[in-house]
Amino acid sequence: MAIFIIIERLLALRSSKIVPSEIADQFIMGTMPEEGDRKSVAGRIILFFHSRKPDIEQLKAFARVEVNGMERGMFILDIIVSAAPLIGLLGTVTGLVKVFAKINPDTGMPDPTMFVEGVALALTTTMLGLSIAIPALVFTNYLYRRVDTLATRINLGVERLIALSDLKK
Numbered sequence: 001m002a003i004f005i006i007i008e009r010l011l012a013l014r015s016s017k018i019v020p021s022e023i024a025d026q027f028i029m030g031t032m033p034e035e036g037d038r039k040s041v042a043g044r045i046i047l048f049f050h051s052r053k054p055d056i057e058q059l060k061a062f063a064r065v066e067v068n069g070m071e072r073g074m075f076i077l078d079i080i081v082s083a084a085p086l087i088g089l090l091g092t093v094t095g096l097v098k099v100f101a102k103i104n105p106d107t108g109m110p111d112p113t114m115f116v117e118g119v120a121l122a123l124t125t126t127m128l129g130l131s132i133a134i135p136a137l138v139f140t141n142y143l144y145r146r147v148d149t150l151a152t153r154i155n156l157g158v159e160r161l162i163a164l165s166d167l168k169k
Contacts, residue, residue, distance in 0.1 A: 002080045002136045005073045009143050013070060018042065018150045019157060027160045041066045041150075042157055049161055056162055063158045067151045074147075077140040081133055088129020095122030 015021070019042040026033045036046030048054065048062050099118030102111045110118075 006139045032164045081137045084129045084133035088126045091125020092122040
């Protein structure tokens with residue numbers, strides 16, 4: 001599940017899907033983009049701007065909604081990052097319980113076969129939990145940083161729209 005969300009977010013958070021270069025160039029040159037489209041976040045904001053003639057607060061609120069959509073599915077990655085080590089820990093405890101549940105009353109030692117199986121289960125589940133959590137944590141942090149960077153570009157675009165329009169009047 002983490003892999004699917006990471007790949008989907010990497011594809012969805014490409015610059016061409018958020019602030020296409022032609023719109024960014026128009027903002028940099030100080031010209032008003034003529035019309036928006038539904039293919040990008042910036043395009044939807046421009047479309048909203050031209051079709052609804054919003055006031056400043058409405059435009060900023062719409063931009064916040066669009067930026068919020070860029071974080072879609074990220075909460076699931078947060079859950080995976082938190083839950084994977086706990087599941088590994090649960091397996092570790094299960095393995096250790098398995099080791100100590102079969103102690104020979106005569107010798108006071110666990111059965112060697114059960115001991116090996118229990119320790120193997122404990123180590124395997126710990127490794128599995130960490131091997132899921134660590135990459136998910138790395139990509140979650142990268143994706144949040146990507147969203148922040150793109151949100152800054154969106155906010156600059158909104159400010160440019162406000163400056164180029166007659167909303168200030």
